[in-house]
Amino acid sequence: MKTHTLEEVQDKLIGKIGTPERDKFEYELQMNLIGQAIKKTRIERHLTQEELGRLIGVQRAQISRIENNASNVTMDTLLRVFNALQAKVKLQIELSHFQIQLGQ
Numbered sequence: 001m002k003t004h005t006l007e008e009v010q011d012k013l014i015g016k017i018g019t020p021e022r023d024k025f026e027y028e029l030q031m032n033l034i035g036q037a038i039k040k041t042r043i044e045r046h047l048t049q050e051e052l053g054r055l056i057g058v059q060r061a062q063i064s065r066i067e068n069n070a071s072n073v074t075m076d077t078l079l080r081v082f083n084a085l086q087a088k089v090k091l092q093i094e095l096s097h098f099q100i101q102l103g104q
Contacts, residue, residue: 031071034078039067041085056080 004012015021042052042063049063058077066073066081082089093100 028071031069035067035070038070038081038085041087042067045085047085052081052084055084 010022011017014025042049047055048060049067050060053060053063056077057080062073062077063081066077070078079089091101
C-alpha cells in the first residue's frame with residue numbers, strides 16, 4: 001500500500017498551493033479560526049453575544065454570524081470586535097514597492 005504525505009493529500013483534495021481553489025480554502029479556514037477565537041475570547045471575558053454586540057453597536061445575530069463565519073464581516077466591524085475584546089491587532093501588507101504595518 002502506497003503512503004502519501006499530508007502535502008500530497010492536500011494538493012489532491014484541496015488543490016495545489018497558489019490555485020484559486022486552495023486560496024479559497026485557506027481563506028475560509030483562516031476566517032473560521034478567527035471566528036472561533038472571537039467566540040472563545042468572548043466567553044473567557046464573560047460576555048454574551050448580546051453584550052458584545054451592544055459594545056460595538058450591532059445586533060446579537062451579527063455576533064453569531066461573525067463567530068460562525070468571519071468572512072462575511074467588514075474590517076471595521078472586526079476591528080471593533082477586537083477592540084471590545086481588548087485584543088492586540090497587527091496588520092501588515094506587503095506589495096512589491098509598498099509596505100504598511102498597523103498595530104495597536
